[in-house]
Amino acid sequence: MRQPIDQHPADARRLRIHEIVFEADTPAGWAFDVALTVLIVASILVVMLESVPAVRLRHGALLRGLEWGFTILFTIEYAVRLYSVRRPLRYALSPFGLIDLLAILPTYLSLVLTGAQTLLVVRVLRLLRIFRIFKLAEYLRESSVLVAALRASRRKITVFLLAVVTIVVIVGTLMYVVEGEAHGFTSIPTSVYWAVVTLTTVGYGDLSPATPLGRGLAVVVMLMGYAIIAVPTGIVTMELTRARDLPVSSQACPSCGLGGHEFGAKFCRRCGAAL
DSSP states (O other): OOOOOOOHHHHHHHHHHHHHOOOOOOHHHHHHHHHHHHHHHHHHHHHHHTTTTHHHHHHHHHHHHHHHHHHHHHHHHHHHHHHHHHHHHHTTSSHHHHHHHHTTHHHHTTSSTTTTGGGGGGGGGGGGGGGHTTTOOHHHHHHHHHHHHHHHHHHHHHHHHHHHHHHHHHHHHHHHHHHOOOTTOOOOHHHHHHHHHHHHTOOOSSOOOOSHHHHHHHHHHHHHHHHHHHHHHHHHHHHHSSSSOOOOOOOOTTTTTTOOTTTTTOOTTTTTBBB
């Protein structure tokens, strides 16, 4: 539940803007997010079309003009978001804040770096805001459960990755000794690369053992790869069954812009500001 609105006109205006640009609980907020999503999709299509030589040759000037128009609109939107939160720097350094900034920087960089505007496809990440448009609270809830499970299993996964690194180093070294430079295993790093490709069952085929002993070792690594792939999945699945499934609100913090709080929460879990 929100605290009573400060009577100061500037604070009331900022709170009203915050509700529109960060939340979708009001018709104005919903309309803002829908319009923003349409602009994001349109700007991505413009970038994609500009990468096609035939289209760029015929409509290059129009596409560049549209891109600058989108960039100006997104710059204004980014500035409005910074204005509407009590702690602009905290929002600017948040994941969504960084994505918003990266969505406008390439166009300005293209003034000094040729081709930088192609990096504007990063705007597709901003479509994550669509979760607020349709109020898919269950998706926010599931993402919170998944994040909690990943955090709980990070130590087990770290130990697992260290074990995998140890295995590929040992196998790569053995393969370097067994096969040698005559069969393409010119160094231990190259052999370790082969071990990683084989263990992950990718199998590019650019390197392959030729001796019977080397092929036997390759078979062992291939079979080991199938077993190893299932380990992190099992670890995360176990933690998912332990994670609590708590309902999540679509309300965003008026101070730092963080969303995904639990229903009934009175304070932001990141900055502690009143919701």
